[in-house]
Amino acid sequence: MFTVSVAKLKQAPAEERRYELTGTIRSLPGGAAEPIPVVSPVVLVLTITNAGDFLWAVGESRTTVRLACSRCLKEFAVELAGRIEEKYRLHGAAGPEEEIPLAADDLDFTDQVIESLLLALPMKPLCREDCRGLCPRCGKDLNEGACGCPAGEGDPRLAVLKKLL
Secondary structure, three states: OOEEEOHHHHOOOOOEEEEEEEEOOOEEOOOOOOOEEEOOOEEEEEEEEEOOOEEEEEEEEEEEEEEEOOOOOOEEEEEEEEEEEEEEEOOOOOOOOOOOOEOOOEEEOHHHHHHHHHHHOOOOOOOOOOOOOEOOOOOOEHHHOOOOOOOOOOOHHHHHHHHHO
16 A cells, blocks of 8 residues: 555665655554544655665654544544654665564555554543543533532542541
């Protein structure tokens, strides 16, 4: 899907090429075994440089995904931008600590695109910064207004601290 031919670039030391690829990924793997829907095409802007012994690929992937707010559970769209940096050996044997793959004539960046987008996901997705969430008693969305629940006494474990005031 995100494949680049580097056959000519491999023969041109100190040369750099820029690529812009657009592809479709239906969903990203989710943490709770629930896939994350991707709602726009994925764009990969990539610069590959022949550094003599290596091909150095640096780029950015962008798309929009649909997430559920962690406070109110409403779905919302969020733009993601992930960074890609890969190094490919052009020739010679790899050293014992070196895990750099040998560059083929066609390099597929699909796995790196998916990984970069997963790393760009927010840890706690919020539909907006001031989201008030759901009432813990009745479940009403507090962004739409106050609910009729009485104000609670709070956590009974903290009653000892309340006596200090």
